[in-house]
Amino acid sequence: MQRIDEQIRFAAEAGLLKGVLRQTMLTRPARRENSAEHSWHLGIMALALAEYAPADTDLGRVIAMLLVHDLVEIDAGDLFVYADEEQQAQQRTAERAAADRIFALLPGGQAASLRGLWDEFEERATHEARFARALDRLQPMLANLEAGGGTWREHGVTADQVLAKARLIEDGSKTLGSYARELVRQAVRRGILAPAAR
Amino acid sequence: MQRIDEQIRFAAEAGLLKGVLRQTMLTRPARRENSAEHSWHLGIMALALAEYAPADTDLGRVIAMLLVHDLVEIDAGDLFVYADEEQQAQQRTAERAAADRIFALLPGGQAASLRGLWDEFEERATHEARFARALDRLQPMLANLEAGGGTWREHGVTADQVLAKARLIEDGSKTLGSYARELVRQAVRRGILAPAAR
Numbered sequence: 001m002q003r004i005d006e007q008i009r010f011a012a013e014a015g016l017l018k019g020v021l022r023q024t025m026l027t028r029p030a031r032r033e034n035s036a037e038h039s040w041h042l043g044i045m046a047l048a049l050a051e052y053a054p055a056d057t058d059l060g061r062v063i064a065m066l067l068v069h070d071l072v073e074i075d076a077g078d079l080f081v082y083a084d085e086e087q088q089a090q091q092r093t094a095e096r097a098a099a100d101r102i103f104a105l106l107p108g109g110q111a112a113s114l115r116g117l118w119d120e121f122e123e124r125a126t127h128e129a130r131f132a133r134a135l136d137r138l139q140p141m142l143a144n145l146e147a148g149g150g151t152w153r154e155h156g157v158t159a160d161q162v163l164a165k166a167r168l169i170e171d172g173s174k175t176l177g178s179y180a181r182e183l184v185r186q187a188v189r190r191g192i193l194a195p196a197a198r
Numbered sequence: 199m200q201r202i203d204e205q206i207r208f209a210a211e212a213g214l215l216k217g218v219l220r221q222t223m224l225t226r227p228a229r230r231e232n233s234a235e236h237s238w239h240l241g242i243m244a245l246a247l248a249e250y251a252p253a254d255t256d257l258g259r260v261i262a263m264l265l266v267h268d269l270v271e272i273d274a275g276d277l278f279v280y281a282d283e284e285q286q287a288q289q290r291t292a293e294r295a296a297a298d299r300i301f302a303l304l305p306g307g308q309a310a311s312l313r314g315l316w317d318e319f320e321e322r323a324t325h326e327a328r329f330a331r332a333l334d335r336l337q338p339m340l341a342n343l344e345a346g347g348g349t350w351r352e353h354g355v356t357a358d359q360v361l362a363k364a365r366l367i368e369d370g371s372k373t374l375g376s377y378a379r380e381l382v383r384q385a386v387r388r389g390i391l392a393p394a395a396r
Binding site: 012019044 | 202205206208209210212213214215216217224226227231232234235237238239241242243245246247250257258261262265266304308312340341344373377
């Protein structure tokens with residue numbers, strides 16, 4: 001196969017992400033969100049919220065990471081953020097196998113470079129990865145607020161649990177972390193998020 | 199409204215693009231494509247096909263442009279690429295009005311900067327815009343090939359018409375232009391694209 005045929009084949013395979021449904025319920029249109037449009041939305045958020053990234057953050061790298069971060073779900077599916085530890089461990093194994101297969105569709109050097117973006121996102125060791133992860137955590141919170149509760153209501157999630165997950169937002173951006181905590185307080189006041197498990 | 203509230207409001211409004219359906223029929227999942235996931239797919243293609251952009255192309259700018267290029271469809275809807283000239287003129291007017299409204303949701307400087315990306319894409323004067331436009335033209339061709347004809351069959355589009363539209367691909371990337379012409383020849387040989395109007 002020619003180099004360009006491999007690249008086009010990778011792009012076609014990537015397109016399958018449009019068929020992977022997430023837990024997130026959209027309001028308009030009222031349906032579950034797929035992981036491709038979710039990834040796009042994170043890219044838009046990166047552009048709109050760039051100024052809240054730490055100084056010297058390479059925004060192009062953040063966005064590239066966001067574009068590829070969910071490709072592994074083509075094989076591994078999407079796991080709900082509140083799944084238990086055993087499910088999460090299984091998911092990590094499945095996602096690594098998926099990354100091995102999917103990025104390897106590209107020619108060698110390029111496969112390593114895009115796989116590197118995925119690894120970086122997972123490892124959360126750089127400013128870029130932490131900011132990308134913060135956006136990935138913030139977006140479903142915004143969707144739940146818009147939906148008047150969304151997956152929080154559906155799965156009986158409480159404010160404590162949301163705040164625990166929101167630590168990753170703080171870790172990527174102080175401002176977005178504070179903003180997220182304020183959103184949780186609002187949601188509790190509005191009665192669309194239970195304060196704590198009883 | 200605080201600056202960050204305006205930015206979050208813009209991101210929420212942008213999310214409506216998930217509800218804008220394009221002509222393109224996807225194969226897996228078998229349904230029409232929406233403009234948000236389409237924009238994401240173009241970002242992935244930009245990463246995979248970056249080497250075919252002219253030298254000195256700023257890939258980060260190409261991707262940012264691709265992320266925002268269809269936002270105007272939230273108000274103006276998507277127009278089929280083979281619509282007649284009168285419809286296209288009306289569409290351009292509607293899209294400019296949409297751009298005026300949607301980008302203005304952002305704080306001043308940022309509104310101008312993201313609106314600038316949209317204008318740049320439309321004007322097709324820079325390497326970055328031409329490469330972005332090339333990808334935007336190439337992606338539905340790939341979808342039609344995958345679908346065994348797709349919108350070409352559905353609307354009785356011929357190879358001449360596809361080749362005329364493919365000039366924009368050539369204009370953004372010599373290699374992708376040649377590749378697209380080869381795809382058209384293949385489609386004619388496979389009998390999924392009529393050679394010319396009779």
